[in-house]
Amino acid sequence: xxxxxxxxxxxxxANVFFPTVGQAKLLLAHGCKDALTRILTLIGVIEGFGxxxxxxxxxxxxxxxxxxxxxxxxxxxxxxGLLVAHGQDEAGSDKEYGHDEMWFAxxxxxxxxxxxxxxxxxxxxxxxxxxxxxKAKAAPEATSVGSASRLFEQLDPMVELTFLALxxxxxxxxxxxxxxxWAREVLADPEVSAAPEWAPAMVDNIQAxxxxxxxxLGCALAEARARTFRGTDGSTLPGAVVxxxxxxxxxxxxxxxxxxxxxxxxxxxxxxxxxxxxxxxEIHRELAKLGPLPSLPSAA
Numbered sequence: 001x002x003x004x005x006x007x008x009x010x011x012x013x014a015n016v017f018f019p020t021v022g023q024a025k026l027l028l029a030h031g032c033k034d035a036l037t038r039i040l041t042l043i044g045v046i047e048g049f050g051x052x053x054x055x056x057x058x059x060x061x062x063x064x065x066x067x068x069x070x071x072x073x074x075x076x077x078x079x080x081g082l083l084v085a086h087g088q089d090e091a092g093s094d095k096e097y098g099h100d101e102m103w104f105a106x107x108x109x110x111x112x113x114x115x116x117x118x119x120x121x122x123x124x125x126x127x128x129x130x131x132x133x134x135k136a137k138a139a140p141e142a143t144s145v146g147s148a149s150r151l152f153e154q155l156d157p158m159v160e161l162t163f164l165a166l167x168x169x170x171x172x173x174x175x176x177x178x179x180x181x182w183a184r185e186v187l188a189d190p191e192v193s194a195a196p197e198w199a200p201a202m203v204d205n206i207q208a209x210x211x212x213x214x215x216x217l218g219c220a221l222a223e224a225r226a227r228t229f230r231g232t233d234g235s236t237l238p239g240a241v242v243x244x245x246x247x248x249x250x251x252x253x254x255x256x257x258x259x260x261x262x263x264x265x266x267x268x269x270x271x272x273x274x275x276x277x278x279x280x281x282e283i284h285r286e287l288a289k290l291g292p293l294p295s296l297p298s299a300a
Contacts, residue, residue: 005221006167006247008174014255015175017182018263019270020291024182027270028111028192030283035270036186037107037114042265043179044103045136046126050090050169051098053129054083057165058158065159067228067236074220078162082216086169089209099206110187110199125265126258141261151245154231163224163243167250170217173210175254180207221247263294271296 019027019035028036059079063070070076092098107114118135127138152160180203186192187199225243228236270287274280287293 003218003222005218005225005243006170006174006251011171011174011251012178014259015178017178018266018291018294019287021182021185022290023287024186025189025192026283026286026290027273028186030277030279032270032273032277032283033111033114034273035266037111037116038120038269039266040103040107040111040183041116041120042124043183044100044107045121045124045134047098047103048091048100048134049126049128049132049136050172051087052091052132053165053169054087054090056129056131057083057162060158060162062159062162065156065230066224066239067230070223070227073223074216075223078220086213086216089213099209102202102206106183106187106195106199106202109195110193112194125261139265151249152229152231152237152242154233154235154237155229155242156232159229160242160246163221164246164250166217166221167243167247168254170214170221171250171254173214173217176210177207180210260294264296267294268296 024036027033057078062075062078066075074082088096088098090098091100121134121136123139124136125139125142127142128134128136150157150160151164183203184200187203188196190196193199221243225239227239229239229242230236271284274284277283
């Protein structure tokens with residue numbers, strides 16, 4: 001049976017980070033910290049979204065929805081600690097901080113306590129999941145993660161929702177590895193980072209947790225793909241049909257426009273910061289030499 005349910009290499013190729021390492025270092029070398037502060041803040045905010053999204057998944061007995069046994073599987077342990085632990089990794093608990101606060105600490109130490117303003121949490125390029133109660137607010141054009149339509153009417157809707165969510169989270173986790181690589185390379189440079197050893201080490205700690213998330217998510221999806229789903233009407237569906245279709249839907253929704261919206265968000269704030277810099281035009285030209293710049297949509 002297939003173990004990999006998603007093309008990780010394709011996701012990494014599509015998630016080339018902007019600004020590039022060279023572009024980010026150029027900005028920081030010229031004292032342009034605001035745009036990079038916003039980028040690191042948004043990374044932390046998105047990490048915090050993870051727990052809210054996971055909490056939406058209803059606890060259920062999956063054994064009723066598969067023909068084959070689930071004994072000893074990741075699927076059987078999703079609601080026996082795996083999902084709770086994952087959510088607490090992302091956003092912490094009453095007793096400890098999660099990845100969101102770790103990214104904020106990385107930001108503050110590497111960039112020497114930059115100014116954090118309320119507008120850094122507004123008009124974001126991604127929408128929080130339903131139930132989110134933090135201060136982050138999405139831009140009108142951002143698409144909510146909860147807007148997918150049903151693909152398999154014969155399945156219990158909560159079963160479909162759960163495996164769609166697992167595929168969506170796995171896609172996000174895969175894409176995050178380009179962020180880890182970018183952050184390590186930028187923040188390890190003592191010329192632009194005040195914490196060239198500590199900050200990359202913290203990124204490594206975050207990635208160590210994400211490695212575990214990737215493994216259990218991929219395992220649960222592969223287990224489902226190798227089995228047979230049981231519909232509410234007594235019908236059956238091959239797991240490969242269900243999981244492949246859900247993964248395809250996720251990959252279509254999470255690529256293209258979503259990625260470009262994120263890049264444009266970052267670039268727009270770079271442009272705004274350079275507009276008030278005495279050497280802004282010169283720095284902007286240097287940015288273009290170091291890598292492609294997103295095409296910003298024309299103002300209406």
